[in-house]
Amino acid sequence: MRILKMQSKFLDVFLESLNKFGNLYGPTYKNKVLSYDRLANISDLVLTDEHPMIPIKKLFHPMKFTMLHFNEMGFTPDYSTIEKRVILGVHPCEIHSLLILDSVFMREPMDPYYAQLRQNSAIIGFSCLPTENSLCFSTDTDIVEEGFDLFFVNLGEYFLVWVGSSLGHDMIYEREEFFDKNVTHDDIQEYVEWRQKKNKMFKKSFEFDSMPDIMELSYESEIWEEFAKICLSCGQCSMVCPTCNCYSVTDVFDVTNEQIGRRDRNWDSCMYVDYSLVAGGHNFRASRGNRLKLWYGHKLKTFGKDYGRPGCVGCGRCVDSCPVDINVLTISEALTTKEVPEK
């Protein structure tokens, strides 16, 4: 992989020049909340160690959109959400989460909406330093080696820039004058020191590698019912987790002509009580304990078996968000502690 150097003073001009490749998106403040959105100006981009509250999945697996329009003659897919985009400021764990979502949505039969949004989006990654609840060192997702077009590591006065695709090469070629091919021994040392400093900044960790085994052993554990006593079934954990990908599909009929309508798709959560309710009234996961077990089974065990990558990328959002403190840290701690914690 090609690695170049760019002085920090060129960053804004270079990023702005990428609008030639598509509309610019990235973390920006919307109603005082950091969020991935379209950038009207490059000055709206917020490059920070904090993650946007809602992960990057919202740009590829939108919260709500219309899949198709139908009438008595047939249907027409609605691809109006597809556009050329360049997504700036994407952290390593978010890139890992997209690689996981690729395994889910791009396997056969491929999801055409996700696939087209992916194929039309460039990913410009940026390094970050751990925040209070970052767990990506435990999940080995703090560094990324694929899944981006360009990746910038911030070394203060300059960036080391990894070029990850032919599109990334084209972007560099447009403003070659900003880039220096000569990465020196001193630069490598600076990078090594940056990694060492970053590794020492993590405040929290968990035994991620042993979790698949522990989850298997804990299928009948009492801890699921203990956590079930306090879980609110609010689904917030699913909304903020970058690898959660469930959705529901609803046909919405025209009020004046029931032959005409549209099919909408909305995020859903297996933590909701009616998620596994089927025709005839049977609910496969009526109990909160079973739903919690399913959710954490996906994050800590099953995804790895099914897709070759574990379902948790250590972003820490479940730690930030769950109103009653159910998250990968508290679950893994409870599963590996001798006493069953009373909730």
Ligand code: SF4
């Ligand atoms: S685990 Fe927490 S965030 Fe998730 S549904 Fe239960 S209360 Fe809500």
Ligand code: SF4
């Ligand atoms: S389980 Fe929690 S820490 Fe892991 S990816 Fe999901 S929200 Fe992030």
